[in-house]
Structures are given as structure tokens and as C-alpha cells.
Amino acid sequence: MYKKIITLLIIIQIFIFYFIYEQNTMETITYFPKDPHVTMAEASSVVELHNNKLQINVQSKTNTPVQLRQDVFIVFIHMYVKGIGNIWKENIDELTLKQSISITKNSTIDVLSYHYGEVVREETFTSIGKMSSTSSFFDGDTIRNRTTSNDEQIKKKYMHKMNSILQKLQIDPSLYHTFPLIDLPLYEHIPFPNMNQHDTDMIIGHLWEGLYKNYIIPMTEMKNLEKSLMPLILIDKNKEHLLVVYTLNGKEKILRQNLHPN
Template identity: 25%
Template sequence: MFKKMNKHFYKIFFLSFTAAVILSFTSFSQWPFMNEVFIFFPEDEQVFFREAKTELDLLSKKDDDEYTLKWSFASETNKPAFLRKDMSILFDNGVFAGARKQSLKDQLFIEEAGTFEGEDSGRYNAVTFHHAELHYPEDIYKSKHTWSKDQLYVIDSPLTPLYSFKEAETEEDAQSKKILDSIIDQQMGYVLEGLLEEFQISAEDYHLFTLLDLPDYLNTPLPGLTEKETFAVLGRLWEGLYRYYILGINTFTEESYSPEGNSIPHILLHKEGTHLLVLYETKDGSRQQLLQMILKEEPASDQDD
């Protein structure tokens, strides 16, 4: 029956079912890493992050075209959590280059550091999801999360020694930044255009973001949503991103693939606040889509004394 359906209707139906599975994390496939998932629970308002940071730095030069970056992240909560998990994603010129995770139990502070081998001039972006899972008596589970990010430009030119910067301080820096940003933005725009066409989506119906924009909404609600709704949306979003985007699971076939080369995810929040879409393209050009329905917060009712 499904094979005879319109391709896009089938995808929407399948994704709606998949979204429900993502939110509940019941068994859906033979995925062997279910114990590694990030699970969203209601917000624990007694917990906050004292610190959350991501850092990218040029560590050393290997030869004329290659160099090593230091990629680190850390966070600290005000009270120990049953489970602390931090996951960081690195993008090299707008595509997925790798991910690092640290997971500890009954800890306040968590950190992780590693290296990445780069070559030629480029822009590197890292975004980290910092997560705390808390358990209380009577099977009460809560969570807290925050985000951090960093950006680094590495300039490898025959006219100057290899160097890096985060913010342009000179005219040369500004020009290099402009060129790299323009190339990456142009490619991201091209990818988004293909995704919208593939899934027959009208951009006018959505607020458009990329994954790199989401840390900016730590203290500001997403358009049309409350703070609590924003917290829940971003927490549930990460459940799906980890399973499908980072681990490399095809959103339509459930088949595994190497996620290296995935485009930066585009996040589309419907202007009516009913759902959001996560769109991205794999290295081989396969277009992927995740759907998350948004549970609206019930308005407080006015009652007479």
C-alpha cells in the first residue's frame, strides 16, 4: 500500500511516526547504541550550569598544508547529576567533520579535549550540547541542558605564515573572513534550496535557522514559543540529532552510513509553532528530514477566588 503513495506523502507519514518514536525512545530498529542516547525529561528548575564552554584553537603546524587544532569543551552544574553528558560537533567549512562525547555519573564538572587534523585555509565551527539527567525518589526524572559554541578561522597563505583568529582584527582578517563566509554561505544556501524543493516545503511558512544559531537562544525564546516550550523543543531536537545525524542513520530507511560530510542541519520552525523540521544532506547527496511535533504549553486559567 505504502509503495503506491505519493513519495512526499509517504515521507511525511513515515517521519510523523518516526518523530513519535524519537520522543519516546521505544524500540524501533536494531540500533545497538540505545543506552547512549540523550533523553529529554521535564526541566529541573533547581539545577543550572555554572559554566559551559567550547573552544577551538590552532595547536601546531605539521607541514606546508596541514595543521592540528585543539578542540575542547567543558561544563559544570550547581549540583551533581545522576548522569552528565556533553556532546560536541565540529564542522569544517560547513560540513560535519566529527563529534566527541563525554559521559560521567554523579558529577558536577565534565570536560573533554582532543585534536583535529586540518589542511588549507578554512572556517571551523564547534557546537556543544551540555546535558544533565537527574533522578529523584518515586521514579521522578528531570533534566537540564545548555549549549555553547566557538568559531575559528585558519588562514594558510603562501604570502604569510599560518595563523588563526576568532574575530577579525585587521583588514586582512576581515577580507579572509568575508571570502570564507561567502563560500560557505553560498554552499549552505544551495543545499537548503535543494532540500526545500525535494520535500516541497515553502520557506515562507517557517522561521529558518541552522544548528549554529541555536546556542543564541539560551535566554531568548524561539519565535512564537515560550521559554519552557523552547527548552523542551531544543532538548527533544537533540535526541533526534544524536541518533540520526551524528551516528549516521538514514531517516527514511534506518540504514547506517558514515555521517562525515553531512551538511550543517537547517532548522525550520513553523510560524504557527506546531512543528519543526530538521533538514540536511549527506556527503553522497542524499537528502534527510526529521519532523518534531511541538507540544504547546497550556495557558494558565484565570479563576475567581
């Protein structure tokens, strides 16, 4: 009887660990400390015309297979969400994701992707993450790169809309360093204001975890994405927190993340 109980307890423990690991490797992005041995060897987001539609091509590859690979992307047209893509696979290094969406003449296009890998060694979890993005313009015949003046005009209109939202939410933008989500990949190479790159990378990893759970997943359950304005990132000048302000189905939302740089 005693041996049966011990055997049963062992089976239960194995099942619990398996369940936790399976839950962790489900369709999710979780920040863990950066893995020192795994790198994102390739990461790209490319758009092209295919059968009169906009085709988004997202691809990434780690230098070695890892326990979980996941890529997610968001397409913005005129700074509003137009489409979302997500793919995940276990014990693999390379992912390819393609999606087509309808597009009209004189459309501004922004695509932002996050390429993620989760590594497990002897029950120790680490992760790797990298962003890629592309910004372009569809004139009705071809897709071309936007000029600096185009970008300035687009962001000016965007910030006009966002300032109205900030005012409604009683958020004072002068207390923050602000930028639209599409600019986030810039900070893989330069740190946030008054921070170092190590802290910036850690904050970005946690930020994508929050965005995935609170922004991307809810949007996958929505029928109408086109009322969802691109998120605005606000980094507190006192380095205590950051805010993500966005809209879902026309409703204002705030995501808050505490900052604890070393």
C-alpha cells in the same frame, strides 16, 4: 514454596528497575522536565592549534554531581561535518573532552556542543541542558574570529546549497522560520518567533534528543563524515512542527518534531 515465589518476584522487579535505569543512563540524551535545583555552572567550546592540528576543547560543570553527565559536540568545516565527540559519566559534575582533527588553510570552523545532565530523585527524572559554540577562521597560521561579512558570505553559500535540497524535497521555505544549526544557541536567550522562552527551551530539549538519536549516533557509525552538510532548522510559522533537514553521506534526510506549546 510461596515465600520462594515472592522472593523471586521481588528479585525480578529489582532487576527490571535496575535494567531500565541502566539502559536510561547509557550513552543517550533524553529530555525530561527542567530540574529546578541543578544548573550548568560552566559550559564552553574552545578551539586552538596544537601540533599543526585543530584541537577542540569542550568543558562543562554542574553546580552539583548528578546521576548522568554527558557532553557531545560536532565540528563543521565549511559547514560540513568534520568530527564528532561524545563523553558520558555517572555520578559526577564535571566533564572535559578533547579531540584533534586535521585542518587546511582558509578553513571556516564551527563547533556546537550540548552539555546535558540527568537527575534522578526517588524515581523521578529531570534534566538540565545547555549549549556552547564557537565560530572561527584558520588562515594557515592562526585561528581568528570571523567577521560579520565573512559569516554572511558563508551562510549565503550554505543557503544556496540548502535551497536546492529543499526544492528537491518539495519543502517551501516561505512557510518556515529557518536558520542553520550553529545559530541554535541564540535561542537560549531569545524565544523562537511567536513563542515564549519556556516553550522554546522545551522544544530545544526535545530537539537535542532527536538530533542525538537520529543524527549524531548514525554519524558515529559512518566512515566518511565530510559529505554531511550542517542541518537546517525550519520552524513552522503555524507552530505545529519543526523540521531538521540535513545530509548523511550525501543523502538528504528530514527529521520532524511536533510542537505543542502551552
